[in-house]
Amino acid sequence: MAFTKVTGKVVSAEVRPGGEVLARRGAMLAYTGQVRFSPVGAGPGGGYGGGMAGALGRAMAGEAVAMMVAQGSGTVHYGYHGHHVTVVDLDGGSTLTVEADRLLAHDAHLSSSVVFLGQQGGLRGAVRGAVTGQGLFTTQLSGRGSVALLSHGGTFPLQVGGGHQIVVDPQAFVASVGDLRVDVAANVSWRDAVGRGSGEAVQLKVSGQGTVYVQASEEKL
Amino acid sequence: MSIQSTTPQPLDPTTLPDHDNVPGNAYAYCVRLTQPLFMQTGRMIAYYPAPGGQGIRFEPLMATSLTGMVAERFSSPLYSRDWVVANGSAHVILGDRGFDINSYDLDQGNLTVRAANLLAFDASLELKESIIPGFLTLIGTGKFLASSSGPVIFVEPPIRVDPEALVGWADCPAPSLHFDAGWMGHFLGAARGALLGTRSGEERQYDFTGAGTVLLQSSERMMEDPQVLRRLEGEVDGLGTGQLQRLQQVIQSRLMQQQQ
Amino acid sequence: MNWRLQGSKVLVVDLNGDAVRAASGSMVAYEGDIAFKSAGTGGGGGLRAALMQRVAGESLNLMECRGRGTLHLAVSAMDVVLVELAGEELRAESEQLLALSEGLRTEVVFAGLQGATSGQGLFTTKVTGHGPLALLSAGGPPIALRVTPQAPLVVDPQAFIASRGRLSQTFVTDVSWRNLAGEGSGEAFSLRFEGDGVVYVQPEERG
Numbered sequence: 001m002a003f004t005k006v007t008g009k010v011v012s013a014e015v016r017p018g019g020e021v022l023a024r025r026g027a028m029l030a031y032t033g034q035v036r037f038s039p040v041g042a043g044p045g046g047g048y049g050g051g052m053a054g055a056l057g058r059a060m061a062g063e064a065v066a067m068m069v070a071q072g073s074g075t076v077h078y079g080y081h082g083h084h085v086t087v088v089d090l091d092g093g094s095t096l097t098v099e100a101d102r103l104l105a106h107d108a109h110l111s112s113s114v115v116f117l118g119q120q121g122g123l124r125g126a127v128r129g130a131v132t133g134q135g136l137f138t139t140q141l142s143g144r145g146s147v148a149l150l151s152h153g154g155t156f157p158l159q160v161g162g163g164h165q166i167v168v169d170p171q172a173f174v175a176s177v178g179d180l181r182v183d184v185a186a187n188v189s190w191r192d193a194v195g196r197g198s199g200e201a202v203q204l205k206v207s208g209q210g211t212v213y214v215q216a217s218e219e220k221l
Numbered sequence: 222m223s224i225q226s227t228t229p230q231p232l233d234p235t236t237l238p239d240h241d242n243v244p245g246n247a248y249a250y251c252v253r254l255t256q257p258l259f260m261q262t263g264r265m266i267a268y269y270p271a272p273g274g275q276g277i278r279f280e281p282l283m284a285t286s287l288t289g290m291v292a293e294r295f296s297s298p299l300y301s302r303d304w305v306v307a308n309g310s311a312h313v314i315l316g317d318r319g320f321d322i323n324s325y326d327l328d329q330g331n332l333t334v335r336a337a338n339l340l341a342f343d344a345s346l347e348l349k350e351s352i353i354p355g356f357l358t359l360i361g362t363g364k365f366l367a368s369s370s371g372p373v374i375f376v377e378p379p380i381r382v383d384p385e386a387l388v389g390w391a392d393c394p395a396p397s398l399h400f401d402a403g404w405m406g407h408f409l410g411a412a413r414g415a416l417l418g419t420r421s422g423e424e425r426q427y428d429f430t431g432a433g434t435v436l437l438q439s440s441e442r443m444m445e446d447p448q449v450l451r452r453l454e455g456e457v458d459g460l461g462t463g464q465l466q467r468l469q470q471v472i473q474s475r476l477m478q479q480q481q
Numbered sequence: 482m483n484w485r486l487q488g489s490k491v492l493v494v495d496l497n498g499d500a501v502r503a504a505s506g507s508m509v510a511y512e513g514d515i516a517f518k519s520a521g522t523g524g525g526g527g528l529r530a531a532l533m534q535r536v537a538g539e540s541l542n543l544m545e546c547r548g549r550g551t552l553h554l555a556v557s558a559m560d561v562v563l564v565e566l567a568g569e570e571l572r573a574e575s576e577q578l579l580a581l582s583e584g585l586r587t588e589v590v591f592a593g594l595q596g597a598t599s600g601q602g603l604f605t606t607k608v609t610g611h612g613p614l615a616l617l618s619a620g621g622p623p624i625a626l627r628v629t630p631q632a633p634l635v636v637d638p639q640a641f642i643a644s645r646g647r648l649s650q651t652f653v654t655d656v657s658w659r660n661l662a663g664e665g666s667g668e669a670f671s672l673r674f675e676g677d678g679v680v681y682v683q684p685e686e687r688g
Contacts, residue, residue: 009371009439029386030437032379037401037424079386079439082370084558153558156487158510165512172509172555214510216490216555228564231627231679248621248684262661266640267624267682272631279661305660316640316684319620 002146003078003087003105010079011087011148013105015070022112023078023105025066033074040069065100069108078105083221084154086213088177092144094210097182098175100139101221107145114139149175151215158212165207171218178210234269237312240324240364250315250322250340250366257287257344258307259295260315264340268313277309290344297350297357299451300336306344315340320368327365333358334389334436340366352395353427354452369438376437378429385440393433399426482582484563484613489622492554492561492580492615500547503554503580513550520545543581554580559617562681564643567611572650573643575606576687582612616643620685628674636672637662639686646678 003011013021015035028037070076079085085104090096100114141147149155151174160166160180167185176182183205206212229245237243239253249266252258254277270276282291282301287308295301307313315322317340325332333351342348343363351358359365367373369388378393390396401424429435460468483495491509494501502520520543546552555561561579564571572590581587590607608614616623623642628634635653644650654670674680 006374007371007439010374010437026383026440028383029440030376030380030382030435032376032381077374077386077437079371082439082441153490154488156491156553158553166510167512168510169506169508212510214553215558216488216509217558218506218509219557228562229623229625231625233627233629234632243624246622246624246684249624260661263686265637265661266684266686267626267634267636267680269626269632269634277657279657281660307661314624314626314682316620316686319685 002089003148005085005087006077008084008154009082010077011085011105012075012077013070014074015076016073017071020108021070021076021078021105022067022108023070023076024080024101024103025068027078027080027104028068028070029077029079031070031074031076033072035070035072035074035076037068037070040067065103078148080104080150081221083150083152086149086151086155086174088147088149088175088213090141090143090145090147090177092142094178095140095142096147096175096177097138097140097180098147098149102150102174103139104148104150106141106147107143110141110143110145110147112139112141149213150221151213152217152219152221153215155213155215158214159210160206160212161209165205166212168204168206168212168214169218170202170204171220172214172216173204174213174215176206176210176212178208180206180208180210180212182206234271234312237269237314242322243314247321247372248316248319250324252313252315252341252366254307254309254311254313257290258313258341259344259348260305260307260313260341261339262303262305264315264317266314266316268311271310271312275309277307277311277313279305279307281305294344294346295348297348299350300357315366317368320370321372322366322368323373325365325367326363327359328362330362330391331358331360332365332389332391333395334365334367335387338368338388340368342366356389369436370441371439374437376435378431378433378435380435381426381428382435382437383440384425384427386437387427388436388438390429390435391433393429393431393435396427396429399428400424401426484580484582484615486561486563487553489560490555490558492563494546494552494554494580496546496548496550496552498547498549500545500583501552501580502543502545502583503552504556504578505542505544507554507556507579508544508546508552509555510553511546511550513548515546515548515550515552518545518547519543554615556617557619559619560622560683562616562618562623562642563613564616564645565613566608569609569645571608571614571643571645572605573608573616574641577617577642577683578606578608579615579617581608581614584612585610585614616681618642618681618683619687620683623681623683626680626682628676628678628680630675630677633673633675634680636674636680636682637686638670638672639688640682640684641672642681642683644674644678644680646676648674648676648678648680650674 003013006012015021155174158166185203185205237251243249243251282295282304285291285306287306333356336355336357339357342359342365345363347360349358373388381399482499485493487493556579586609588607590605626634628648651673652670653673658671
């Protein structure tokens with residue numbers, strides 16, 4: 001299943017048995033057919049069947065963005081607060097990393113894991129969670145399927161590879177796909193130039209092989 | 222040094238459209254004013270007064286020289302403070318929060334639209350308040366302008382819609398409220414959620430049936446709509462002590478949720 | 482130096498050891514070796530300009546970006562317009578300026594006062610010289626409107642981006658405009674342009 005772009009701010013998905021869709025709560029705009037929505041936790045494995053995994057997910061997710069599953073047969077329109085939507089198709093070979101609150105919807109059969117601060121590598125993770133102010137959770141999705149991302153004003157892809165790195169403003173960073181390493185770097189000249197809150201003095205250095213999705217805005221969602 | 226200039230071609234009254242989007246711009250609309258036009262306040266970004274004319278006058282509905290026409294056409298006291306009648310001859314350019322703007326033609330028809338998204342309408346149309354709070358109904362023959370967050374999406378019933386994503390509807394009956402019984406496990410759970418305001422949108426939908434067209438957009442950020450408050454305040458007068466205490470509980474639980 | 486747009490909202494500048502002045506905080510991504518330095522409040526003008534800026538509440542905070550590499554600049558998902566100045570003068574709302582080439586000078590100027598007591602919009606930024614600059618337009622692409630002696634133009638100050646040419650600008654406050662501006666919009670005045678030139682407006686009104 002793939003998401004169909006309806007407008008720059010709305011996608012639609014065909015839901016069918018075996019083709020369920022996970023989305024953030026509040027993102028369903030309209031639907032036709034026989035579709036049921038039920039809340040799920042944003043837990044490890046992305047379990048949506050309830051039961052132990054679901055309960056655990058809810059408990060662990062804490063303040064993370066709450067998700068819901070659409071089951072049945074029908075067409076569902078998704079969108080959120082007028083934000084732009086970017087659809088990324090995963091080929092099964094690469095992993096997508098996105099802050100939880102920028103995730104609009106994805107195929108339920110993609111495997112998802114919430115990466116916690118500690119797992120992301122000590123200070124590196126801690127600094128990143130703190131500076132982006134986007135919560136403590138980063139969602140990783142892998143498998144073959146489709147993901148819909150939210151951004152302020154749309155995204156543009158930047159290719160990383162061939163040994164060179166790209167520096168991204170943490171506020172403008174939306175998601176990354178591929179085999180990428182994201183490091184936090186404090187750039188003194190940058191801090192001087194921005195001259196605002198110290199949080200903005202930090203940059204993300206992205207290296208490896210893959211694609212970074214950046215928004216044309218420093219606004220959080 | 223190389224630069225690819227992207228400066229748009231300058232327009233003037235001889236090249237601006239009489240009634241269309243500004244060329245290449247879905248977010249701005251130009252109307253050549255020749256007869257009275259109802260306009261929502263705060264939606265005009267520029268105008269060219271016609272040469273030799275008296276310019277343009279924007280009159281509040283309460284104190285216009287066209288009192289009779291207004292009383293006949295604008296039947297919504299709740300919204301009258303937010304509208305003016307534009308009179309004179311000019312090219313006026315409208316914009317609305319960067320939303321897409323579309324013109325709609327009604328021919329002996331009726332269409333209901335979210336009040337915040339209605340920008341202007343011909344004085345040949347009649348305006349009434351919809352039964353659904355926050356929406357206005359236009360009846361008759363004429364043009365009006367409405368906005369949407371992203372291009373408007375046209376769908377046909379049967380369909381269930383998040384109230385925040387609804388721009389309007391035409392020809393079909395007004396929607397009924399549908400509560401998703403599955404959302405909170407059982408119907409009473411859904412009822413409790415609706416009552417206490419613990420909702421994300423999915424458990425409460427507008428259900429459209431019958432023949433017609435439904436207009437959708439991406440859900441809007443919750444705006445503080447002054448009309449909703451005015452309407453609620455007006456209705457508090459009719460409540461008894463028990464009901465007022467109940468309302469106080471609901472408001473308190475809602476406030477606590479928002480502060481979390 | 483090469484200036485181009487990526488989509489409609491991102492300005493891409495290739496630097497080869499030269500520099501560009503950009504709105505502070507507008508860098509969303511870059512490749513290569515680029516250093517950032519505060520360029521103050523638009524340079525030039527000395528004490529008088531600094532004072533004017535404080536009076537006006539104008540906040541043209543610029544940073545100098547110098548080095549070798551590719552710079553991606555954007556602000557709040559606004560559309561970007563590239564304008565090439567060839568010696569003439571452009572007046573812009575300071576918060577709508579995204580980037581200026583090295584050959585351009587900026588100065589805060591008193592834009593006139595007529596019947597208005599609020600300070601908003603009474604000062605604008607004057608840009609002169611030769612070279613490209615990038616302006617921002619909120620809510621969609623900017624609209625360029627030509628002003629001639631036969632066709633004066635009235636603009637909502639909240640939608641004004643910039644003007645160029647031989648224009649006179651007056652603040653008009655009247656009952657009619659106040660009605661249109663609506664409740665809670667503070668003191669309502671409109672901007673009236675007469676003469677010969679072009680005015681740029683944006684589809685979204687500044688809040």
